Amino acid sequence: MRVNFTVNGRRHEADDVWEGESLLYVLRERMGLPGSKNACEQGECGSCTVRLDGVPVCSCLVAAGQVEGREVITVEGLADFAAHRSEAHPGTGCASGACGTALDEARRWEAEPSGEDARETGELSPIQQAFIDAGAVQCGFCTPGLLVAADELLERTPEPSDADIREALSGNLCRCTGYEKILDAVRLAAARAEEAV
Amino acid sequence: MGVTGSPTSINQGTRTKGGIGESTLRPDGILKVTGEFAYSSDMWHEDMLWGHTLRSTVAHAEIVSIDTSEALATSGVYAVLTYDDLPTAVKNYGLEIQDTPVLAHGKVRHHGEPVALVAADHPETARRAAAKIRIDYRELPVITDEASATADDAVLVHEGRTDHHIGHVAHPNIVHRQPIIRGDAEAAKARADVVVSGEYVFGMQDQAFLGPESGLAVPAEDGGVDLYVATQWLHSDLRQIAPVLGLPEDKVRMTLSGVGGAFGGREDLSMQIHACLLALRTGKPVKIVYNRFESFFGHVHRHPAKLWYEHGATRDGKLTHMKCRIVLDGGAYASASPAVVGNASSLAVGPYVVEDVDIEALALYTNNPPCGAMRGFGAVQACFAYEAQMDKVAAELGMDPVEFRQLNAMEQGTLLPTGQRVDSPAPVAELLRRVKAMPLPPERQWESAGEQADVRALPGGLSNTTHGEGVVRGVGYAVGLKNVGFSEGFDDYSTARVRMEVIGGEPVVTVHTAMAEVGQGGVTVHAQIARTELGVAQVTIHPADTRVGSAGSTSASRQTYVTGGAVKNSCEAVREQVLDIGRRKFGTYHPAWATAELLLEGGKVVTDGGEALADLADVLEDEAVDIELEWRHRPTEAFDLRTGQGNGHVQYSFAAHRAVVEVDTELGLVKVIELACAQDVGKALNPLSVVGQIQGGTIQGMGIAVMEEIIVDPRTAKVRNPSFTDYLLPTILDTPTIPVDVLELADDHAPYGLRGVGEAPTLSSTPAVLAAIRNATGLELNRTPVRPEYLTGT
Numbered sequence: 002m003r004v005n006f007t008v009n010g011r012r013h014e015a016d017d018v019w020e021g022e023s024l025l026y027v028l029r030e031r032m033g034l035p036g037s038k039n040a041c042e043q044g045e046c047g048s049c050t051v052r053l054d055g056v057p058v059c060s061c062l063v064a065a066g067q068v069e070g071r072e073v074i075t076v077e078g079l080a081d082f083a084a085h086r087s088e089a090h091p092g093t094g095c096a097s098g099a100c101g102t103a104l105d106e107a108r109r110w111e112a113e114p115s116g117e118d119a120r121e122t123g124e125l126s127p128i129q130q131a132f133i134d135a136g137a138v139q140c141g142f143c144t145p146g147l148l149v150a151a152d153e154l155l156e157r158t159p160e161p162s163d164a165d166i167r168e169a170l171s172g173n174l175c176r177c178t179g180y181e182k183i184l185d186a187v188r189l190a191a192a193r194a195e196e197a198v
Numbered sequence: 199m200g201v202t203g204s205p206t207s208i209n210q211g212t213r214t215k216g217g218i219g220e221s222t223l224r225p226d227g228i229l230k231v232t233g234e235f236a237y238s239s240d241m242w243h244e245d246m247l248w249g250h251t252l253r254s255t256v257a258h259a260e261i262v263s264i265d266t267s268e269a270l271a272t273s274g275v276y277a278v279l280t281y282d283d284l285p286t287a288v289k290n291y292g293l294e295i296q297d298t299p300v301l302a303h304g305k306v307r308h309h310g311e312p313v314a315l316v317a318a319d320h321p322e323t324a325r326r327a328a329a330k331i332r333i334d335y336r337e338l339p340v341i342t343d344e345a346s347a348t349a350d351d352a353v354l355v356h357e358g359r360t361d362h363h364i365g366h367v368a369h370p371n372i373v374h375r376q377p378i379i380r381g382d383a384e385a386a387k388a389r390a391d392v393v394v395s396g397e398y399v400f401g402m403q404d405q406a407f408l409g410p411e412s413g414l415a416v417p418a419e420d421g422g423v424d425l426y427v428a429t430q431w432l433h434s435d436l437r438q439i440a441p442v443l444g445l446p447e448d449k450v451r452m453t454l455s456g457v458g459g460a461f462g463g464r465e466d467l468s469m470q471i472h473a474c475l476l477a478l479r480t481g482k483p484v485k486i487v488y489n490r491f492e493s494f495f496g497h498v499h500r501h502p503a504k505l506w507y508e509h510g511a512t513r514d515g516k517l518t519h520m521k522c523r524i525v526l527d528g529g530a531y532a533s534a535s536p537a538v539v540g541n542a543s544s545l546a547v548g549p550y551v552v553e554d555v556d557i558e559a560l561a562l563y564t565n566n567p568p569c570g571a572m573r574g575f576g577a578v579q580a581c582f583a584y585e586a587q588m589d590k591v592a593a594e595l596g597m598d599p600v601e602f603r604q605l606n607a608m609e610q611g612t613l614l615p616t617g618q619r620v621d622s623p624a625p626v627a628e629l630l631r632r633v634k635a636m637p638l639p640p641e642r643q644w645e646s647a648g649e650q651a652d653v654r655a656l657p658g659g660l661s662n663t664t665h666g667e668g669v670v671r672g673v674g675y676a677v678g679l680k681n682v683g684f685s686e687g688f689d690d691y692s693t694a695r696v697r698m699e700v701i702g703g704e705p706v707v708t709v710h711t712a713m714a715e716v717g718q719g720g721v722t723v724h725a726q727i728a729r730t731e732l733g734v735a736q737v738t739i740h741p742a743d744t745r746v747g748s749a750g751s752t753s754a755s756r757q758t759y760v761t762g763g764a765v766k767n768s769c770e771a772v773r774e775q776v777l778d779i780g781r782r783k784f785g786t787y788h789p790a791w792a793t794a795e796l797l798l799e800g801g802k803v804v805t806d807g808g809e810a811l812a813d814l815a816d817v818l819e820d821e822a823v824d825i826e827l828e829w830r831h832r833p834t835e836a837f838d839l840r841t842g843q844g845n846g847h848v849q850y851s852f853a854a855h856r857a858v859v860e861v862d863t864e865l866g867l868v869k870v871i872e873l874a875c876a877q878d879v880g881k882a883l884n885p886l887s888v889v890g891q892i893q894g895g896t897i898q899g900m901g902i903a904v905m906e907e908i909i910v911d912p913r914t915a916k917v918r919n920p921s922f923t924d925y926l927l928p929t930i931l932d933t934p935t936i937p938v939d940v941l942e943l944a945d946d947h948a949p950y951g952l953r954g955v956g957e958a959p960t961l962s963s964t965p966a967v968l969a970a971i972r973n974a975t976g977l978e979l980n981r982t983p984v985r986p987e988y989l990t991g992t
C-alpha cells in the first residue's frame with residue numbers, strides 16, 4: 002500500500018508498504034531516518050518515541066497505515082521543531098507540527114567536534130544541548146526517544162518537578178546512565194529556558 | 199621560519215584545554231542527540247538482504263532431521279543455511295574453549311540455540327521462511343543444577359571434552375574449578391567466638407543493553423568480507439570468525455559500528471559469523487538485527503549462583519576464618535566461565551583481612567542458557583554473599599555493621615587469599631566512612647513537603663497502593679573488591695596509533711585504536727590524553743577497526759587503563775620524535791633545545807620553565823609523525839590449580855554504597871530512596887564520565903537486588919521471560935537519587951594513577967539494597983532479586 006504523511010515538516014510518500022510494517026520500520030528502513038531506535042519493538046522501552054500530531058507515541062506500536070495524512074516529528078527534526086516553537090509559538094507548542102521545516106533543513110547541521118561549538122552555533126534544541134552538557138548521553142541508544150519525550154514534557158510543563166520528570170520519562174528505558182544525569186539534563190534545560198525568559 | 203627570536207612566555211600550568219582531569223564533553227554527543235550516530239542496527243546498504251536465525255525451541259535434544267525445502271522455495275528468499283553448509287572443518291567458536299557451534303549439529307544444548315539461517319529481501323519474509331523449516335527433535339533429559347550435572351550417571355553436556363581444564367575437574371559437566379586454600383581454616387575456627395554461616399542464591403541477570411545485536415556483512419571482490427558490527431573486542435571476534443569462514447584474518451575486515459551498550463554481553467559472538475556466511479553465500483550485503491526476544495537468546499547472561507559461606511570472628515570483632523563454596527551455572531557453553539570462576543574464587547573473601555580461608559568456586563555445564571561476562575564478572579555474586587555475612591557476623595557480635603567492616607578492612611599491603619600483596623591504596627575503611635557520613639534523605643519524604651502525600655514517592659508509586667500506613671524504612675551498607683583488567687597471566691595488551699601533522703596551519707592529532715566505544719566514554723578520554731601529552735587542541739578519533747592492532751576488550755574496567763595507557767605511550771613516542779625534528783631544525787637557535795626538559799603545550803614546544811621555543815606547525819611543516827605501539831600493564835600469573843596461590847591480578851577497585859529503602863510490608867513493594875556511593879578512582883580523567891559510570895553501575899546492581907532476573911523453567915530449561923515486558927528493568931521511576939563521592943588515591947603503577955571504574959559500583963549496590971531491606975523488615979532474605987512474596991511471606 003501507499004502511505005502519505007508528513008515527517009519533520011516535509012510531505013512523504015511511502016510505496017509498497019507491507020500492511021504489517023510499523024511506523025518505526027517505515028521511518029528507519031524506507032525513509033532513511035534511523036534516529037528513532039528499535040530496542041524492543043514492543044512498546045516497553047521508548048527508544049522509538051516520536052510525536053504523532055504532537056503526541057508522544059512508541060512508533061514501533063503504530064502501524065504504518067495509521068499515519069496516513071498525519072504529522073510526525075522525529076529526533077532528526079527536533080531542533081528545527083523546537084526553534085520553530087520558540088519563534089512562532091512562544092510558550093506553547095506547534096502541536097500539529099504542520100509549521101515544520103523541510104527535512105533537508107532539519108538535517109542541515111554538520112557534526113561538530115564538541116558540544117561547546119554547537120552551543121555557540123545554536124543548532125541544537127535546548128534539550129539536546131542539555132543532554133550533552135549534563136553527561137546524559139553514554140551509549141546514546143535511549144537518547145533519541147528520551148529527547149522527544151523530554152521536549153514534549155518541557156513544552157507542557159516548563160518547570161517540572163523531579164516527580165514530574167520521572168513520571169514523564171518512565172516509559173523510556175536507559176541501561177547506561179542510572180537516569181541521574183538524565184534528570185540533570187531536563188532540569189538544566191528547564192533552568193536555561195527560565196533564564197532566557 | 200617562524201622561530202621565535204626572543205622566546206615568549208606562556209603561563210605555566212595553563213594546560214591545553216580539554217586535557218585529562220576535565221569534564222570534556224563527548225565527541226560523539228552531537229551525533230547521538232541528533233539521531234545521526236550510526237548504530238550497528240542503522241547500517242544500510244543498497245540491495246542488502248535481511249538475515250534471520252532459526253533457534254531451537256527445546257533445551258536439550260538430538261536433531262533427527264532438518265527440512266529446509268519449503269523455506270528455500272519461499273519467494274524473496276536467497277539462502278537457507280544449516281550446519282551442513284558450513285564451509286570448513288572449523289564449525290565451533292568460543293572465547294577460551296571452542297565448544298559453541300556456529301549452527302547446531304547433531305544436538306541442541308539450550309533453548310534458543312541457533313539451528314538455521316535465512317537471508318531474504320524483507321525481514322518479515324526471512325522470519326516467515328524460517329518458520330517453515332521443519333526440525334525433528336528427539337528430546338533428552340535436561341541438566342539444570344549441580345545435582346543433575348554431577349550425578350554419576352549424568353548425561354554429558356559435552357561428550358568427549360578435551361579442553362585443558364578437563365584434567366582438573368571432578369566431573370566433565372564442570373567447566374572449571376578453582377580452590378583457594380591459605381592458612382588453616384579449621385584451626386582458625388577454633389579461635390572463633392562466633393561462627394556464622396549462610397546459603398545464598400543469586401538470580402540470572404541479563405545485560406539488557408538497549409541496542410540489540412546487529413550488523414552488516416558486505417562481501418568483497420577479493421573473496422573476503424567487510425563486517426560492520428557492535429562488539430566489545432574486534433580482534434577477539436576476528437580470531438573466532440576467520441577460521442569458520444575459511445578466510446585468512448586479513449580478508450575479514452571489521453569496523454566497529456555504533457554500540458548501544460554492552461556490559462559484557464557482546465564479548466561472545468552473536469550474529470557475526472551468521473551474517474558473514476549469508477553474505478558470502480548470496481554475494482550480497484546481509485544485515486541482521488535481533489529483536490528483543492531474540493536478543494535474550496543471542497548473548498550470554500550473568501551466571502546465577504548458589505553460594506555457601508561460613509565466617510568466624512572473635513568477641514572483639516576480628517574475623518578468624520572464612521570458608522565458602524560458590525557454584526556458578528555456566529549453562530550450555532563455556533564462554534567466559536573459567537575466568538569467572540577465577541574471579542569469584544580469588545575475590546570471594548572481599549575487601550577484608552582473613553588469613554585462614556578455604557574457598558572453592560566452580561562453574562557447571564548445564565542445559566540452561568549460556569552464561570559468561572557481565573559487569574562485575576564473578577565478583578558480583580561473591581560480594582552479595584560476603585556482605586550479607588558481614589552483617590550477620592556483626593549482628594551476632596552486637597557490633598555496628600560499618601564499624602565491624604572497618605575493623606576488618608583490607609588496606610595497602612594486605613595479603614589476599616591468593617598470597618598476592620595489595621600494592622596500591624586500598625581505602626576500604628575510608629570509603630565506608632565517607633558513605634556513612636553523607637546526610638541521610640529526609641524520613642517519610644512523601645509527607646515532608648508538608649502537603650498531602652505525593653504517592654509517586656511511595657513504594658508502589660503511581661499505582662497508588664499505599665498512603666504510607668505499612669511503610670518502613672531501612673538503611674544498609676556494603677563495600678566490594680573488584681580486579682581491574684584481565685587476570686591470571688593473560689597477555690593483556692593494547693595498541694594505539696597516533697599521528698601528528700599540520701592541517702590548515704594547525705597541528706592536528708589523530709588517534710587510531712581498535713577500542714570498542716560502547717558508551718563508556720573511551721573516545722572522550724583518548725582525546726583528552728592526546729591533548730595533555732601533545733599540547734594540541736584538535737584531536738580526531740579514527741573509527742575503530744582491525745587495520746590497527748588489538749585494543750583488547752572493553753571490559754574488566756580495563757579500557758582506560760590499558761588502551762588509555764597505549765594512547766599515552768604512543769603520544770610520548772610521537773612527542774619524542776617531534777622534539778627530535780625540532781632539535782634538528784631549530785636546535786642551534788636556542789640552547790634550551792638541548793638542555794631543558796621540553797613539553798608540548800598550546801600548540802608549541804615549551805620548556806619546563808614555560809618558555810616557548812617554536813610552534814608545532816613550524817616544527818612539523820609538511821612532515822607527519824605516525825607511530826603505532828603496543829602497551830602492556832605489569833604481568834600477572836595463573837593461580838595454582840590446587841591452592842589458588844599466585845599473583846593473579848594487576849589492580850583492584852573499590853566502591854562502597856549506602857542504600858536507603860522504604861518497604862510497604864503489606865504488599866511487599868520496595869522503593870529505593872537513595873543509593874549513595876563512595877568510590878576510589880585513582881585519578882578521574884573525566885569526572886563527569888566517571889560519575890556517570892558509577893551511577894549507571896549502581897543502578898544495574900540495584901536491578902539485581904529488586905527486580906531483574908531471567909527465569910528459567912527448572913523442568914524444561916526454557917526461558918520464561920525473554921521480553922522487556924517480563925524481564926523487569928529499572929525505569930526512572932524505580933531509581934533513587936545517587937549521590938557520588940569520588941576519591942582519587944593514585945595507583946602508582948597505572949597511567950596517571952587511574953583505577954578502572956566501571957564495575958566496582960555494580961558489586962556493592964546489590965548487597966547494600968538487600969541489607970537495607972533486611973534492616974527495614976527484619977527478614978533474612980538470602981536470594982536476589984527480592985520478590986514481593988519474600989517480604990510478605992506469601
Ligand code: FES
Binds near residue numbers: 043062
Ligand atoms: S522499540 Fe518501541 S518501545 Fe521499544
Ligand code: FES
Binds near residue numbers: 176
Ligand atoms: S545511554 Fe545507553 S541506554 Fe541510555
